[in-house]
Amino acid sequence: MKRFLTIIGATAVLVGLFAFTASAQQYTTLYSTNIVIGPTTNVALAKVITMTKYDQAAVQVVCDGAANSTGGNVVVTFQVSADGTAMSSGPGGMVIALNGTTDAVLLSNLNLYAAGYFSIASVSNGSTTGIASNAIKVVAKPQRYGR
16 A cells, blocks of 8 residues: 555656646747848838737847948838738837948837737838848747736
8 A cells, every 4th residue: 555655646746747847938930021122112011910829929120231221220110900901000110220231130029919910011211222131020929927
């Protein structure tokens, strides 16, 4: 009987260890693109990204500093929607100040709450120099706090 209780106790400890093992949280890439923007040009993307499983996203924009691009900003405009077709004009956008030949990087968190769909509406270059590469990446943040 004592041996049986020892085996039951050891089994319970092992099950408890495996049940509460921590794991790394992974970001899910929802959209990634690389676009070329000429001087003082606006590029319409209108890429709709489904966010129905997430309430937060991180948006990262990397503007290649290969050219001496100064004197303007890159503006990325966002839109949200409840159904994925009728897009609103919010939640706004991001402004990235160009820095000559140095890559300009901006990462921003977006709280989308009830909006089921998110769109990068456009990217515009206010500089008089074209930008060879604008890498845009949208990732879903893992749910923390057990939701």
